[in-house]
Amino acid sequence: MSGYDGLRSSQLADAAGVNLQTLRYYERRGLLAEPGRTLGGHRLYPAEAVTVLRVIKAAQRLGFTLDEVADLLETATHQHGQTDTALAERAKLKLIEVEERINDLTVIKTALQQTVEAGCSDLMECAQAQCCPLPFVELAHPDRTTAEGS
Amino acid sequence: MSGYDGLRSSQLADAAGVNLQTLRYYERRGLLAEPGRTLGGHRLYPAEAVTVLRVIKAAQRLGFTLDEVADLLETATHQHGQTDTALAERAKLKLIEVEERINDLTVIKTALQQTVEAGCSDLMECAQAQCCPLPFVELAHPDRTTAEGS
DNA sequence: TTGCATCCGGTACCTGGGTACAGGCTTACC
DNA sequence: GGTAAGCCTGTACCCAGGTACCGGATGCAA
Numbered sequence: 001m002s003g004y005d006g007l008r009s010s011q012l013a014d015a016a017g018v019n020l021q022t023l024r025y026y027e028r029r030g031l032l033a034e035p036g037r038t039l040g041g042h043r044l045y046p047a048e049a050v051t052v053l054r055v056i057k058a059a060q061r062l063g064f065t066l067d068e069v070a071d072l073l074e075t076a077t078h079q080h081g082q083t084d085t086a087l088a089e090r091a092k093l094k095l096i097e098v099e100e101r102i103n104d105l106t107v108i109k110t111a112l113q114q115t116v117e118a119g120c121s122d123l124m125e126c127a128q129a130q131c132c133p134l135p136f137v138e139l140a141h142p143d144r145t146t147a148e149g150s
Numbered sequence: 151m152s153g154y155d156g157l158r159s160s161q162l163a164d165a166a167g168v169n170l171q172t173l174r175y176y177e178r179r180g181l182l183a184e185p186g187r188t189l190g191g192h193r194l195y196p197a198e199a200v201t202v203l204r205v206i207k208a209a210q211r212l213g214f215t216l217d218e219v220a221d222l223l224e225t226a227t228h229q230h231g232q233t234d235t236a237l238a239e240r241a242k243l244k245l246i247e248v249e250e251r252i253n254d255l256t257v258i259k260t261a262l263q264q265t266v267e268a269g270c271s272d273l274m275e276c277a278q279a280q281c282c283p284l285p286f287v288e289l290a291h292p293d294r295t296t297a298e299g300s
Numbered sequence: 301t302t303g304c305a306t307c308c309g310g311t312a313c314c315t316g317g318g319t320a321c322a323g324g325c326t327t328a329c330c
Numbered sequence: 331g332g333t334a335a336g337c338c339t340g341t342a343c344c345c346a347g348g349t350a351c352c353g354g355a356t357g358c359a360a
Binding site: 024038041042043 | 337339
Binding site: 029 | 320325
């Protein structure tokens with residue numbers, strides 16, 4: 001019989017629906033605390049680790065990067081208690097970002113709809129002829145671009 | 151006096167607002183046609199190249215990847231004329247993607263708003279206590295994620 | 301013709317979020 | 331105590347979309 005309790009790497013990975021390598025990646029990135037080990041050096045995770053992983057994935061879906069999630073988890077575990085509405089504060093900032101992103105995408109959507117309606121066939125012709133409503137002018141924030149979701 | 155007309159790499163880069171290396175990158179990727187050269191081998195771009203670059207950037211903002219843009223430009227320059235509503239067709243497909251993306255972001259936005267309202271302070275507590283409206287359930291398409299805009 | 305800015309090709313590196321592989325040790329069960 | 335599955339570390343690779351650096355060649359004006 002096994003002399004240890006806790007989850008083995010692959011059990012945790014399965015339970016949380018992530019790749020085994022991802023666990024070690026998160027550990028390196030400081031998202032997942034270093035777990036205990038067996039005498040032979042194999043990782044043994046506490047059951048809460050599943051929750052941590054679900055939290056990470058949820059936060060990613062909320063649009064936080066892994067660095068931001070790590071930060072959020074740090075904040076949570078260290079200055080626990082008192083003047084701590086840190087999560088809500090960060091969520092407020094992230095909300096603004098998400099709203100901007102939605103606005104940008106809405107502009108894009110409109111442009112695409114107009115493209116469809118106009119039945120344009122040739123980008124280059126349109127660009128020169130001004131027949132086409134393509135947004136050759138800049139969008140709100142032409143540089144901020146990638147990174148949302150899991 | 152200069153014996154050549156046309157734009158030098160850095161002139162084009164400046165005019166289009168992109169990095170000089172990006173021009174060569176686009177050339178490698180097949181987005182930008184190989185331009186003429188001086189006797190010494192320096193690139194000489196025609197004035198239209200600026201338009202091409204503006205088109206590329208516009209298409210990127212519409213959510214097309216560089217591969218898609220290359221394809222779009224190919225289509226445009228080769229089968230020019232007849233049964234060609236290719237752009238509109240592709241725009242229709244891309245429109246669906248953009249709409250899905252907006253829906254996902256709207257879900258995220260709602261979750262963030264609720265997080266802010268609830269004044270949550272600790273992700274881990276919330277996750278365990280169910281006090282918090284965080285979307286631990288999956289969003290619409292939890293895997294399709296990145297790549298829009300320039 | 302000198303001298304400096306610019307450009308050349310090739311290759312390496314960057315970010316973000318992972319994933320894969322190699323070679324060796326541990327665990328678990330018969 | 332044998333054997334197979336599982337885990338270990340370290341390192342390399344993947345995607346997209348670029349960006350940076352190198353040593354050498356060109357362009358152009360004074």
